[in-house]
Amino acid sequence: SAGICPSSPLQVVNQICVNPEYVRVTSQKSPGDAITLESSWKGPEHCVNDTCIFFNERVGDGIVILTTERNAAIASNFPSTDRPKENVLPFHVAEVPGKGIGIVADRKIPKGETILIRTPTMMVQTAPHVGLELGTRDLLYDLAVQKLPSKGHELFMGQMGKDVYDKIETNCFQLYIDGANESGSHLGCYPEISRFNHDCRPNVNYRINNMTHTTVAARDIAPGEELSISYIELMLPREERRSRLRRWGFECACPHCSVSDAQAAESDARLRTIEELEGALENFNETVVAADTGARVADLYETEGLHAYLGRAYTRAALNFALFGEAERAREYARAAVAALERESGSDSADVRAMRVLAEDPRKHWTWGKRRKGKPGKGQ
Ligand SMILES: C[S@@+](CC[C@H](N)C(=O)[O-])C[C@H]1O[C@@H](n2cnc3c(N)ncnc32)[C@H](O)[C@@H]1O
The missing domain is CATH 1.25.40 (Serine Threonine Protein Phosphatase 5, Tetratricopeptide repeat)
Structure with missing residues (x-):
């Protein structure tokens, strides 16, 4: 559905565009059905109009959601996704020339290997993200991140961006939690995934299922190679790709954009x-x-x-x-x-x-x- 990518009227400038083919939207219940917040979750707190804070310290590294009661109930009832045992991750985070911090393989990662499975640390409904009065929005965002346990808080605040709003704009992925309707549109933030830089010929695929983000090697990746995903549609000429990425505020330094x-x-x-x-x-x-x-x-x-x-x-x-x-x-x-x-x-x-x-x-x-x-x- 075209609603997921840049044609959406709710599209904020900088979020990573999820290829609609890879988005599995889930409607847990029909709109008439009553659905309630799962019992281990807390909230609603600090409501502004329909938008409230909901949180759970035990999901992943902690999760806070800013959304309506109905959406929070849907998200809280998603089946839990187990993180695989990750004693040693196959990569480290390092400075990458021209791109800030990035992710670099420590060993060969074979095509098809799952790299990370993550639930969001913070998720905000798109409508209030673009529609709330700025002062109110920023106050709500500051209250929201305070609900995160220390690990989640540290990971979230460690992302690129000068404040919470800017971090969401720079790092988060659009996803739908309730079918394809606009009120189900959210921005999901996965601080560890935020370290993946963009490449116009990426070596990693990702998908979001319900709200779980999964990254998989798209081809064999050699030790020392940077791991990359794509932030944009790729079947575009170089100039068009460059101009779309400029809207993110960066000049693409990927090898494919750097050719003669x-x-x-x-x-x-x-x-x-x-x-x-x-x-x-x-x-x-x-x-x-x-x-x-x-x-x-x-x-x-x-x-x-x-x-x-x-x-x-x-x-x-x-x-x-x-x-x-x-x-x-x-x-x-x-x-x-x-x-x-x-x-x-x-x-x-x-x-x-x-x-x-x-x-x-x-x-x-x-x-x-x-x-x-x-x-x-x-x-x-
Ligand atoms: C989601 S963050 C990726 C991690 C980031 N490099 C960091 O230091 O946290 C997106 C930002 O990384 C930088 N970036 C990502 N891909 C890039 C690329 N291909 N060329 C240049 N800069 C890039 C841009 O500053 C962009 O706004």
């Missing part, structure tokens, strides 16, 4: 080719499409270093082979799509399930042979 003008033009041209071929794949009357067109597009994603987006590319390639009645290649790409989509959206997402079905038996899939040359009535 000639190399950047080559990359931009590749992105245009991808866009054209993807358009053709969608259009059944388009005669330029052959059985391997989807696989060619997937190759272009790989050449471009778009490891974070391979799930969608392999999915299209698998479907196109099935449409042309090529079972073995359809199966091969469907399997690759399952692995990539698991990294991107988790193992039980609808996209993963769909590709598992295709990999099982392409001949039984609804797409089978629908675009095969010479088939009557299919626009060929």
Whole structure:
């Protein structure tokens, strides 16, 4: 849904845009159902209009939420997410040239390894974040962070940004906790995730499920390499990416933005080719499409270093082979799509399930042979 990213009227300038494909919105109950704050939570306190403070010292490193009673009740009832035992994290935090602090791998992190699973330390509803009178908002924010236990407070205040509002703007992710309606839109702050810098060709995927943030290696990461996520949509030419990141107040220092003008033009041209071929794949009357067109597009994603987006590319390639009645290649790409989509959206997402079905038996899939040359009535 387009509501999640920059087209949203509630979009604040600086929050990290979660790719809508990877956001799993959860509606626990229908709007008429009564839902109450889970008993280990405290609040409401310090209400301004509908916005109150709710908190729980025992979730993660402590969590404080500024929102309506209904939203707090929904969030407090999310199934608890266990942090895996993390005796030794595979990275350290260090100064990175041109970017402030960043995250650097201590050892090889293989593709598909889960790096961090975190609940937010602070979560604020987007509507009061953008709508409250500034003095009231800042007072409420100061009261809210005081509810955090010392570890959570220290982590939150250690994030980049001059005050609480600025820290939220610089570091937090938009997420929806109650279906896709605007009142469910919140900004979730995960102070350890806040150390991930942006890269236009990131090596880490992330997703937010309910309010839990999960990061997974998108490709093999070598010791000493910086771990990065993307703050923006990546299928954009260099100038457009740069200008979007300038709105965050920084000039992108990632390697892909630092290439020569000639190399950047080559990359931009590749992105245009991808866009054209993807358009053709969608259009059944388009005669330029052959059985391997989807696989060619997937190759272009790989050449471009778009490891974070391979799930969608392999999915299209698998479907196109099935449409042309090529079972073995359809199966091969469907399997690759399952692995990539698991990294991107988790193992039980609808996209993963769909590709598992295709990999099982392409001949039984609804797409089978629908675009095969010479088939009557299919626009060929
Ligand atoms: C979410 S924080 C990331 C951690 C931050 N570097 C720190 O020191 O805490 C986002 C900020 O990091 C910096 N940053 C992130 N990615 C960058 C990049 N690709 N190039 C330059 N600066 C970057 C910018 O100052 C940005 O506002």
